[in-house]
Amino acid sequence: MTRWREAVVLRLYGVLMQLLTPLLLLRYLWRARREPLYGRWLGERFGFGAPARPGAVWIHAVSLGETRAAEPLIQALRLTWPDVRLLLTHGTATGRETGAALLREGDVQRWLPLDLPGATRRFVRRHQPALGVLLETEVWPNLLHAAADAGVPVVLANARLSERSLAKSLRFDRLLRPAARSLSLTLAQTPEDAHRLVAAGARPVQVCGNLKFDLLPDPALLERGRRWRDALPLVQGGSRSRRVVLAAVWREGEDEWLLDAWRRWLLSLPQRDTTAWPLLLIVPRHPQRFDEVAQLVLRTGLELSRRSQWVDDLPPAGALHADVWLGDSLREMPAYYALADVALLGGSFAPLGGQNLIEAAACGCPLVMGPHTFNFAQAAELAAEQGAALRAADLAEAVAMAGQMAGDDTALAERAAACLHFSRAHQGAAMRTAAALRAVWQSRH
Structure with missing residues (x-):
């Protein structure tokens, strides 16, 4: 009787799929x-x-x-x-x-x-x-x-x-x-x-x-990200280049929260020298959202530079003092991680389950995660235990944590080393x- 019921359910499911087929084709x-x-x-x-x-x-x-x-x-x-x-x-x-x-x-x-x-x-x-x-x-x-x-x-x-x-x-x-x-x-x-x-x-x-621990970043892409980093200007009166916070594999529904939290955090900084402000790098998860995210950034009044508009492999002079870079390219994620000091994990601030955090660790980029990482629950827990990631209650707290970490050379070096150890230990x-x-x-x- 059980097998018969299973066959009936499978048949009904097939009929439902046939009814949905025109909608799927239209999609x-x-x-x-x-x-x-x-x-x-x-x-x-x-x-x-x-x-x-x-x-x-x-x-x-x-x-x-x-x-x-x-x-x-x-x-x-x-x-x-x-x-x-x-x-x-x-x-x-x-x-x-x-x-x-x-x-x-x-x-x-x-x-x-x-x-x-x-x-x-x-x-x-x-x-x-x-x-x-x-x-x-x-x-x-x-x-x-x-x-x-x-x-x-x-x-x-x-x-x-x-x-x-x-x-x-x-x-x-x-x-x-x-x-x-x-x-x-x-x-x-x-x-x-x-x-x-x-x-x-x-x-x-x-x-x-997890197979993703065995996915090693392309050395050429890591080197590309480091060249972008070397092109950034030195902070006025200092010896280090401008810091970079990456919104990695960013999901729909988190954009407005990110831009609002970022602006509020910048305005809370004691220094008013905007040349010392970190650069925000946003890499959307879906390519079809590139233009949409660009428009959202421009509507906030922040100055934007898009990776897709760079003529050469290096950012143009006008991009070096922009407020936000948009990573609107495919297959360059290791370069973006190599460029960044610290990353915010997309999909973890809205209840979307989080994105793959293993790639960031393999590139030596520390992460700040939101509360929603159920798609990668054990990897997220292990990353936090081993110092490769931090957990924040919400996006405002995450932005502040990332900004603070980006300014601490000792903490960055320790967490980058923890990322690489975490990645290699699970291959x-x-x-x-x-x-x-x-x-x-x-x-x-």
Whole structure:
């Protein structure tokens, strides 16, 4: 009876997805106005497109963060599995654009199909992967059902599940539990994630660590950020350059709070010499928000310089005394971290769960976090315990803490060293994950 009810729930879910499909397509076309990639290869959203050679390892990395996490895993797979071929799928334009750089001869890249019964069956039948790897939280009921029917083992890797997400999944238990149960293996980031994933129905579950600790920053980008820093003017009457506070991977809904808190903090400073005021560097999470954030900054009366308008690799003379820089470029995050003295963690001041703080630590950039870091709960806790990050109650307090830290050379040096130690101490997940994936594949061959 239970299996019958699960089948009925899955069928009803499929009908709901079919009803939502026109709205999803309209959303892709709407987003294509700013990000044209959304308007291309729409047939792949229904499982069409040229097939990969049978036997590829299919890795699904939905967006930018997951695609970057896939990079060290792909490197480890190629080291331990030299003849591996990849089928790389994504759900967002930034994910697909970033993933294109990871491909080698014989690899292919596609959109993940919508979670429709026909589209998912068509996708699995057309590409015939030897093994599927879904990164982090991408549990799609129809997709996993189609893979199970075709005999394709699927692993959920770098898996995480917050208490909030577990509570949501339990509300849809008859839909999501069978999907979790169909996974051949789940590789959790932390023991706490593993416990919650078991509660959601996943079996078996192993703890492998977080792939993002193995993602090393590009030395060329770190050097670029240091060159930008060297270009900043010296503080009048001093021997050090102007300090930089970075609003890292900033989220919609936090912009006005940030600009208001920043202005209030500047006005509270005892010195009125504006040349001594720190530079605020804002890097929005989503590229489609670059222009919107620029307009918000200009409406506050602050002088703005945009990275996208720099003609050369160095900031122009007019940018050096601006109040705010806008990091409106892609794939330069390590350069921004290398430029900054300290960073505010985006997504942690509104109840959005926080962004990846591991990249900042790998670049040696100390962080100030807000109260909402449930998406990276253990990493945030460990970073705070090991001195790589501080916790603030709200954005006003965070701005004051960041500003104070930016002016303390001793504290900056100690926290930068703690960041690098924290980052290096938790590496190794990529090789462990690659070994586990190879074992699943070998068990079927």
